[in-house]
Amino acid sequence: MPAPSDTARRDPAASAAGESSRRRRARADKTSTNVAMIAAAAVPCGRLQTPETADVHSLEHEVLAGCVLEAVGAAGVPKESIGALVFCTPRAYTPQLYFGTFIANYLRLPTDGVLMEVLGNGMTGGLAFDQAAQAIASGRAEVALALGVNFETATPAPAHMNRSMRATGDVSFQAPFGFTPISWYAMDAVRYMHEFGATRAELAAVAVKNRRHAMLNPLAQFRKPVTLEEVLAQRPIVEPLGLYEVPPRSDGAACIVLASERVARELRRPYVKVIGRGFHHEGAHQISEVPNDMIALNAAQRAGRAAFAEAGIAAADVDLAEVYAPCTIVEVLVSEALGFVPRGHGAKAAAAGETALGGRIPICTSGGLTSRGHPPYITPLYSFVELFEQLTQRAGERQVSEAQLGVATCELGNYNAALVHVLQANG
Amino acid sequence: MSLAKIHMTGKRPYPPRVSAFTRRFWEALRDGGFLSTRCQRCARYTFPPKPFCPHCWGREVEWAPLSTRGKVYSSTVVHAAPEIFLHEAPYRVALVDLVDGVRIATRLVGAKDFAIGNEVEIIMLEYDDGPLFAARPL
Numbered sequence: 327m328p329a330p331s332d333t334a335r336r337d338p339a340a341s342a343a344g345e346s347s348r349r350r351r352a353r354a355d356k357t358s359t360n361v362a363m364i365a366a367a368a369v370p371c372g373r374l375q376t377p378e379t380a381d382v383h384s385l386e387h388e389v390l391a392g393c394v395l396e397a398v399g400a401a402g403v404p405k406e407s408i409g410a411l412v413f414c415t416p417r418a419y420t421p422q423l424y425f426g427t428f429i430a431n432y433l434r435l436p437t438d439g440v441l442m443e444v445l446g447n448g449m450t451g452g453l454a455f456d457q458a459a460q461a462i463a464s465g466r467a468e469v470a471l472a473l474g475v476n477f478e479t480a481t482p483a484p485a486h487m488n489r490s491m492r493a494t495g496d497v498s499f500q501a502p503f504g505f506t507p508i509s510w511y512a513m514d515a516v517r518y519m520h521e522f523g524a525t526r527a528e529l530a531a532v533a534v535k536n537r538r539h540a541m542l543n544p545l546a547q548f549r550k551p552v553t554l555e556e557v558l559a560q561r562p563i564v565e566p567l568g569l570y571e572v573p574p575r576s577d578g579a580a581c582i583v584l585a586s587e588r589v590a591r592e593l594r595r596p597y598v599k600v601i602g603r604g605f606h607h608e609g610a611h612q613i614s615e616v617p618n619d620m621i622a623l624n625a626a627q628r629a630g631r632a633a634f635a636e637a638g639i640a641a642a643d644v645d646l647a648e649v650y651a652p653c654t655i656v657e658v659l660v661s662e663a664l665g666f667v668p669r670g671h672g673a674k675a676a677a678a679g680e681t682a683l684g685g686r687i688p689i690c691t692s693g694g695l696t697s698r699g700h701p702p703y704i705t706p707l708y709s710f711v712e713l714f715e716q717l718t719q720r721a722g723e724r725q726v727s728e729a730q731l732g733v734a735t736c737e738l739g740n741y742n743a744a745l746v747h748v749l750q751a752n753g
Numbered sequence: 754m755s756l757a758k759i760h761m762t763g764k765r766p767y768p769p770r771v772s773a774f775t776r777r778f779w780e781a782l783r784d785g786g787f788l789s790t791r792c793q794r795c796a797r798y799t800f801p802p803k804p805f806c807p808h809c810w811g812r813e814v815e816w817a818p819l820s821t822r823g824k825v826y827s828s829t830v831v832h833a834a835p836e837i838f839l840h841e842a843p844y845r846v847a848l849v850d851l852v853d854g855v856r857i858a859t860r861l862v863g864a865k866d867f868a869i870g871n872e873v874e875i876i877m878l879e880y881d882d883g884p885l886f887a888a889r890p891l
Contacts (some may be wrong), residue, residue, distance in 0.1 A: 484834065484835055484839055487833075487834070487835035488836050491767075491835050495858070496801060497767075497769070498769035498775065499800075500858045502765060502767045502769050503846050503859055504767075504834055504835065504841065504844055504860070505831075506831055506833065509831050513827035513828060513829050513846075513847075513848055515829075516827045516829060516869065517827040562830070562832045562843075563833045564829050564831055564832065564833065613856055613858055615857075616855075617854065617856045620826070620848075
């Protein structure tokens with residue numbers, strides 16, 4: 327039998343009144359350390375990887391070390407204060423194995439807390455952030471790095487998909503039919519258009535909006551404007567989605583510096599607090615064998631509710647969100663699952679500008695996966711980079727005015743699992 | 754009742770891995786049957802077949818014919834295919850909700866005017882090296 331407090335934590339949908347008193351009690355009992363994000367650095371998404379046969383290579387560890395030095399330098403903490411390193415596992419194309427321990431040597435960086443590589447498909451970067459935050463919260467480290475490098479573009483997409491299809495389907499009972507990772511999202515789109523009468527143009531509007539955001543982001547891979555007509559005219563990739571509504575191939579590297587709030591306060595610079603976290607895996611891989619409402623994104627709903635409950639906020643309080651959305655349709659579905667827009671209205675809301683910069687709830691001010699870029703294993707780190715810049719009010723031309731509360735999501739499969747973090751500006 | 758067959762030229766682009774347990778499924782499919790496992794405790798089907806029940810974790814399961822009729826829940830046409838499937842692209846795949854209350858993912862063949870909710874039947878694709886299943890509009 328779970329203890330009553332366990333039950334309360336497992337059911338964030340409990341009645342609002344009971345829940346808030348439980349939350350107050352939970353805060354009073356809280357012994358864990360508050361976690362802050364104190365710096366972030368990344369290289370622009372793009373094609374960084376050199377072919378195997380190149381005379382001169384771009385090396386993953388050289389690029390990542392540059393991010394580490396930039397981020398830790400910006401944080402203003404001594405190297406010796408770093409107690410935990412949580413790496414995104416590199417792609418299979420990276421020759422250097424045991425990458426995390428290799429980098430610890432490359433940087434001559436001993437640690438007392440933990441050093442590990444994590445992996446969870448598209449969620450990998452979010453898990454790195456989550457585990458680094460956990461190292462701080464548990465007191466195992468005062469400063470922790472969540473970091474990673476994803477190099478893959480030297481392998482052409484068809485060859486890459488020979489591998490990636492095995493991550494997004496049962497290799498015996500689904501992969502033999504030729505499902506690709508994004509084919510599942512395409513089926514979300516077909517279902518969504520069927521159920522809610524959304525149009526192709528409404529979905530495509532998400533790509534146009536995100537390109538406008540990316541034009542203002544120096545880290546973005548694609549920064550030339552596109553029109554709705556151009557998006558709709560692209561060759562089909564997985565029907566109904568065309569080239570500009572699916573993710574590009576991207577390389578990238580990023581490093582996030584997390585610290586206890588005590589350390590963050592002493593630095594006397596703006597920082598960002600991690601105030602809520604939710605996770606749910608629905609125990610299904612791509613599809614539930616028991617027919618369900620696939621496009622409700624059950625995992626995102628539950629993880630979102632848990633994160634918002636822990637933070638003590640409602641969806642309407644959120645100033646901006648960086649959601650993990652490889653395709654236009656996915657951004658629509660996540661915006662609904664988190665409660666930013668009503669069910670069935672996500673595509674219309676995007677087309678009406680509600681989710682654009684200057685709109686009611688700006689989503690993916692970085693440009694999102696389709697335009698900012700998508701180096702899959704570290705993509706969620708780029709979301710945290712964007713939220714850090716926004717919540718410390720230094721996002722330049724794409725600054726969401728007076729941004730105080732930001733939400734990051736990441737996922738794996740067809741949102742079979744979701745990890746949601748709520749971040750709050752401090753200073 | 755035996756599944757309808759379509760002869761395919763060549764080998765399966767990405768053949769399934771067969772275990773001593775799942776061999777029964779693939780051999781039945783080759784012979785025109787469509788089976789899965791059903792729990793003897795909670796009576797629920799599972800797909801793919803498993804030597805236990807994923808719902809109640811009971812170990813007493815039986816092989817039973819799975820319905821060969823269902824409705825398309827969603828579908829897409831893959832144009833950008835993995836290298837090993839390039840020679841078949843573009844091709845249509847679908848999620849099918851079988852009458853027995855099981856959702857499967859498979860190829861959808863012979864669907865010129867596809868629509869969600871279309872009724873389909875499970876058929877067998879007979880490649881040189883073995884069978885695959887697929888759905889086809891009724």
